[in-house]
Ligand SMILES: Nc1ncnc2c1ncn2[C@@H]1O[C@H](COP(=O)(O)OP(=O)(O)OP(=O)(O)O)[C@@H](O)[C@H]1O
């Protein structure tokens with residue numbers, strides 16, 4: 001962790017009942033850095049992204065983004081649990097794309113992408129639409145603007161979800177296994193879009209994925225999780241080709257056998 | 260049967276339709292107010308809504324009606340009889356409707372609220388722009404059933420001398436002495452209204468499903484969505 005880190009986890013722990021999910025976890029991510037999180041099922045990867053999105057609270061420890069403490073705020077000189085207003089102010093820079101897309105079925109594609117820019121950022125309808133059209137073009141769905149989400153394939157829905165996330169101009173983009181619900185071909189389309197995003201923007205990316213080729217292409221660093229701790233952290237070439245830890249070696253072997 | 264008696268039945272029909280229509284509007288209001296209040300973050304609000312829904316679901320609508328019409332005047336509140344009827348019916352149907360609203364809101368997947376949070380919507384925006392438009396679609400079929408229940412319950416008001424279809428039927432029966440024909444007429448009268456309401460609700464159901472881009476099978480009365 002360095003002073004310049006945009007995101008910091010400091011001694012973060014989380015239990016669900018007796019199940020210790022994160023165990024005194026500390027790490028940092030620099031602004032603009034692309035970090036991939038890998039590790040066996042249940043090792044806490046999703047929990048980390050959900051905490052950054054303020055969807056899950058840690059039991060203890062501190063998480064900051066640009067120096068702002070996510071879950072606590074100063075009130076009359078003491079730190080108190082953050083209220084909705086504080087959460088909204090720290091959430092402004094962050095957004096997340098989910099494994100199950102979670103498009104709003106009650107809005108057509110274009111409105112899925114313009115809704116937050118208009119009602120959260122306060123853009124005019126015209127501005128928001130122009131930007132949405134650009135983004136939908138970028139993800140290759142300019143012709144689906146008037147479609148209902150229910151009428152799109154999974155891959156198309158996920159690409160709309162990416163456009164929707166980018167429309168609020170995030171500084172931090174969280175991606176949780178965004179292709180694992182998709183057939184390989186559709187997954188490839190989505191990953192291509194994300195490569196584009198990585199190339200054409202400076203957004204910080206935290207990415208849980210088992211698509212190793214993709215992780216190699218876009219990441220600056222790969223974090224290997226096991227039982228709520230980071231057991232190895234290295235650039236992709238190093239971590240994938242010469243893993244140090246026995247658990248990492250075993251995990252990568254099982255991934256390769258799967259694919 | 261003389262023309263005057265036919266007119267009586269027509270008048271009665273009108274009162275029944277008024278009771279059903281006003282009762283539905285006011286009942287919907289109670290249902291949303293109480294259903295959403297039961298999901299409030301504030302315990303007191305939840306408590307009041309809980310007391311209302313559990314209380315009025317346990318009370319026969321007739322008892323509420325007698326209360327409003329015969330007991331309240333004793334306490335110095337004289338309600339217009341039609342309004343008393345509408346109020347009694349809608350308090351009752353609203354308590355059932357509140358459960359429908361609550362259930363429908365809770366049926367919206369958590370992922371929808373999380374996605375709205377990830378886009379930094381306010382609490383109210385999440386409700387108003389994401390949750391409610393989806394929940395309403397789930398409410399339409401059970402609301403259709405409640406509407407028919409409401410129609411049937413309107414017959415109770417004849418017991419407090421409101422001149423609805425059932426009340427006028429009794430008058431016609433007394434005047435003509437033809438019990439079988441009169442009750443057959445009522446059967447047809449309520450049956451036709453119920454059928455029209457059912458068809459209307461199916462139309463609403465189809466539109467609601469279409470708003471989520473769901474396919475609807477053709478045919479008015481098939482009405483199943485997938
Ligand atoms: N809301 C919850 N309630 C109870 N347990 C939970 C909850 N969320 C997560 N867990 C548990 O916490 C552990 C870590 O979950 P998490 O989803 O972070 O793992 P993951 O690394 O993302 O796994 P996967 O690769 O399967 O997605 C798991 O054992 C999971 O069962």
Ligand SMILES: [Mg+2]
Pocket residue numbers: 045046047176177
């Ligand atoms: Mg996960």
